[in-house]
Amino acid sequence: MHFLSANLRELSNDDRVALSRLIVELLDRWRVEGNDQVAMLGLPVDTAPRVLRRYHENTPLPNSPEINERIDHLLGIADALRTSNPCSATADVIWLHSVNHRFENRTPLEAMIRDGLGGLLAVRTHLDCAYDWHLSGSRY
Template identity: 50%
Template sequence: MQSLNPEDRLQLARMIVNLLDEWGVEPAGQVLLLGLPEETKPRSMARYGRDLPLPEDAEVMERVEHLVGIADALRTTFPRNARMGTLWLNQRNNRFNDRVPLDVMLEDGLAGVIAVRAHLDCAFDWDMSGSKA
């Protein structure tokens, strides 16, 4: 992801906090999913949703890119009901050894986020596997 100016990072922060809120992710989980610094207080997530831009950090931006990819894949998978994506993220799934996809992302970090995206987004999974046409 290319370098973003502070205003773009602010818009991205608002969008991603709103998305994570819709998914039912608590502020402490939001800090984990975004890979924010350890000292980030969960209560600061409200500021990211209002007036604090995301840090200019490559790992944070990579995580945001994957989370947006997951949201897009959920919209494609469930085009008629946006709430189904949230439901899917919060139900046990055989693909993840009967774990909840959201828990996979929270517990396994970036690898878990990538695993959930790869499961939902076959084009992303295809690119990851190195099987380019």
């Protein structure tokens, strides 16, 4: 299933499990620490990082509007990074961990972690001009 175009709220349990696994594996690949994964996903602040292990297995992430919005942005960011650097398996990780003046001389990853949903949106609109165009309400 191509999750980028899916209505996340209406996925079957099996698809939500697969999506959850994809998201936590993506965050692992991006070298996001456990506490930061909890923050980036918008899970309750008292969530222990060890709880993330269950999302690698057969437990779906909570099906809430805010978490679904964060997942949607993470999928969009991953897709934009993939299409920006299709021949490099590591360019996405390098870019996410490189200081960028667009994010107040922080790394994009730090912006996503510290600024919450706003940080995810800022990184996504920076990477995906079509998404930014869509948000602006512009029409061709």
